[in-house]
Amino acid sequence: MRSQWLTLGLGFLILGSVWLTSTQIRTLGAGCAGDRGPAQAPVEELSDVSRSRTVHLCICSDDPDFRPAVVAIRSAVSSSPQSHRFVFHFVTTQELSTRFLNVAKLQLPGIRVEVHADEELQLAIQSRILFRKGAGRKVLASPFNFAPFYLPHFLLASSQTFHAQTERLIYFDADIVILGDLAQLFDMDMQGKVCAAVPYCHQRLKTYINFDVLHSLGHEGIDPDSCIANRGLLLIDVPVWSAMKITESIENWLDVYRASDVDLWVGGMSQPPWLLAMNGNYTRLSDDWNCNSLGRHSMIPAEAAVLRNLGFEDTHLQELHVEPVANGLNPYVVLCSSTGRILHYNGAMKPWLLDSDTISVPVCTLPESLMQYNFQWVKELQIREATYKFVTCSEIWALFMSDDMLYSEPRNGTETSEEKAKREDAKEWANRLKFVKEKKKKEREIAQEQQQKAKEKKLAGDFVTGQTVVATHDISVRGKIAVKKGWEGVVQGPSLNHPQERLNVLFKERRDKKTLSINVLPFEVRHPKDADD
Known part of the structure; x- marks a missing residue:
C-alpha cells in the first residue's frame, strides 16, 4: 500500500477549477481514512447543506x-x-507563488489549490x-x-472560491501529517x-508572558495559570473573528511589545500576542487534534516523568535510542x-532536514490508521500491561513524500510536449535537492577530515592539539609565578609567534586569576x- 504514494502518476491541474473524483478519493484514501472506523470529531449529524459547504484549508x-x-x-x-469539498489556499511570497503553482500541478494532481x-x-x-x-x-x-x-485579507484579494460571505476556514502549519477528517472538524x-484550538496544559500562559511587565502596563484580567492553546491548527469563524477585531487586538499587543x-513575552513571536488577544475565548478541541513534539530533540523533566510513571525504564529507552x-x-x-x-x-528535527545517517531521532507510537504499512525500523515494547509499537516519527512523514515523488515517468509511455517539459522541470528540481544534500554531506566530511588532521598534526615536542598536559615546573609570566608545577592544561596549538619552538597551553587555573x-x-x-624526573 505504501507504494501508492511512490508510484502515483502525476497528472495536471487547472488551478481553481478541478475537483477530485470519487475514484481518486478512494485511491488516495485507501488504507487510511477508510480503515479507521467511525470518526470521533465532536460534531452533530450533518445536514445536506453542511455536506456541500466548501472546506477552506490554509497554509502560510x-x-x-x-x-x-x-x-x-x-x-x-x-x-x-x-475531500471533494476541499480547497487548499497556499499563502506565500510573490517570488515563490509561481513555483508552488508548478509544484502543485505535478505533486497534487486532481486537488484544488x-x-x-x-x-x-x-x-x-x-x-x-520586532525581533x-x-x-x-x-x-x-x-x-x-x-x-x-490576516487570512481573509489574503484570500479575498485573489481567491476564486473564498468570498466576503464565507463563514469558516481552517489554518494549519505546514509541518504536520493529517490523519483525521478535516471536513468533520x-x-x-x-x-x-x-x-477552535487544542489546549496544551503542559505549558501555562505565564510560560510565555511576563506578568510583572503586563501588570505594570495596566493590563489585568488575564489568568497566568491558564493553559495555552496551540496555534498549529485553527478552525476560525470568520464573521466572529472580524466582529471581535481579533486581528486588530493582536496588532495592539505587537505595538505594546515594541x-x-x-x-513582555519570551519563547515565541506570534503565539504570545495571539494568546493575549484570545484570552481563552476559543472552543476546546480534543488532544488528538494536536499530537505535537514530533520534531523535538528533548523532553523536559515533567514530560519525561510521564514516561517514567508509565513504567518506561532505562533499558526500554535504550532500545528506542533515547x-x-x-x-x-x-x-x-x-x-x-497512535490515535492522533x-x-x-x-521542533528543530524536521523530517525533511534530517540526515539519512542520523541515529537519535524522535520516536512515535505507530498510528492505528497506518498499521498496514511496512516501516524500516519498528520496535515493540511490553511495559506492564501495555504493548507499544514504535517507529521513527520521520518515517511516518516520509510515507507521504519521497525524493522519487518529485517527478515520475509518463503514464502509458506517452506524454505531450508540455507534460514532458513539466516532468523534466520537476526532475531537475529533485536532482538539485539531492545535489545540495550530497554537497552538504561532502562539506561535513571535509571539515571533519581537516579537524582530524589538525588534531593529529605534531607540534613542537611531538605534542598534538587538544592533548592534556601538566607543568613540569613552576611557570612564570613577567617574573611572577602564574602556573604551579603539576597543574593541568590543554594544548591549544602552536604559538603564533614561534610555532616551531613553542606551544600554546590553556591551564585550568592560574595563580594570577587570569x-x-x-x-x-x-x-x-x-x-x-609520564613519570617525574
Whole structure:
C-alpha cells in the first residue's frame, strides 16, 4: 500500500477549477481514512447543506522547500472521505507563488489549490514585527508566521472560491501529517466562539508572558495559570473573528511589545500576542487534534516523568535510542501518535532536514490508521500491561513524500510536449535537492577530515592539539609565578609567534586569576602519566 504514494502518476491541474473524483478519493484514501472506523470529531449529524459547504484549508509559508506543504495536503486528502469539498489556499511570497503553482500541478494532481501572494500586505505585517533574542529563533520573525491572523485579507484579494460571505476556514502549519477528517472538524459546533484550538496544559500562559511587565502596563484580567492553546491548527469563524477585531487586538499587543523596554513575552513571536488577544475565548478541541513534539530533540523533566510513571525504564529507552540526561530525555518519545488525528512536527528535527545517517531521532507510537504499512525500523515494547509499537516519527512523514515523488515517468509511455517539459522541470528540481544534500554531506566530511588532521598534526615536542598536559615546573609570566608545577592544561596549538619552538597551553587555573593561555617550551609540560624526573 505504501507504494501508492511512490508510484502515483502525476497528472495536471487547472488551478481553481478541478475537483477530485470519487475514484481518486478512494485511491488516495485507501488504507487510511477508510480503515479507521467511525470518526470521533465532536460534531452533530450533518445536514445536506453542511455536506456541500466548501472546506477552506490554509497554509502560510515562505519556505522555498515545498515538501512539508505537499505532505500536509496529501495526508489531508487521503484521510477524508469528503475531500471533494476541499480547497487548499497556499499563502506565500510573490517570488515563490509561481513555483508552488508548478509544484502543485505535478505533486497534487486532481486537488484544488489556490496560491495567494500580497506583497503590500506582507510588508505591512513585517513593519509591525520586532525581533528580540528572548523570542527564540529568528525564523519566527517571518511575516508568514503572522499571516494566519490576516487570512481573509489574503484570500479575498485573489481567491476564486473564498468570498466576503464565507463563514469558516481552517489554518494549519505546514509541518504536520493529517490523519483525521478535516471536513468533520470544519462542520463542528463552534459554540459561537472565535475559533477552535487544542489546549496544551503542559505549558501555562505565564510560560510565555511576563506578568510583572503586563501588570505594570495596566493590563489585568488575564489568568497566568491558564493553559495555552496551540496555534498549529485553527478552525476560525470568520464573521466572529472580524466582529471581535481579533486581528486588530493582536496588532495592539505587537505595538505594546515594541514600545516596552522590557520583554513582555519570551519563547515565541506570534503565539504570545495571539494568546493575549484570545484570552481563552476559543472552543476546546480534543488532544488528538494536536499530537505535537514530533520534531523535538528533548523532553523536559515533567514530560519525561510521564514516561517514567508509565513504567518506561532505562533499558526500554535504550532500545528506542533515547538517552537520559540531566534535564530530561533526548530525543522526544511521542505516545499520542497512535490515535492522533494531527501529527505536529514542531521542533528543530524536521523530517525533511534530517540526515539519512542520523541515529537519535524522535520516536512515535505507530498510528492505528497506518498499521498496514511496512516501516524500516519498528520496535515493540511490553511495559506492564501495555504493548507499544514504535517507529521513527520521520518515517511516518516520509510515507507521504519521497525524493522519487518529485517527478515520475509518463503514464502509458506517452506524454505531450508540455507534460514532458513539466516532468523534466520537476526532475531537475529533485536532482538539485539531492545535489545540495550530497554537497552538504561532502562539506561535513571535509571539515571533519581537516579537524582530524589538525588534531593529529605534531607540534613542537611531538605534542598534538587538544592533548592534556601538566607543568613540569613552576611557570612564570613577567617574573611572577602564574602556573604551579603539576597543574593541568590543554594544548591549544602552536604559538603564533614561534610555532616551531613553542606551544600554546590553556591551564585550568592560574595563580594570577587570569584566563589567558600561555606560550611554553616543550620541556615545560609533559603528559600527566609520564613519570617525574
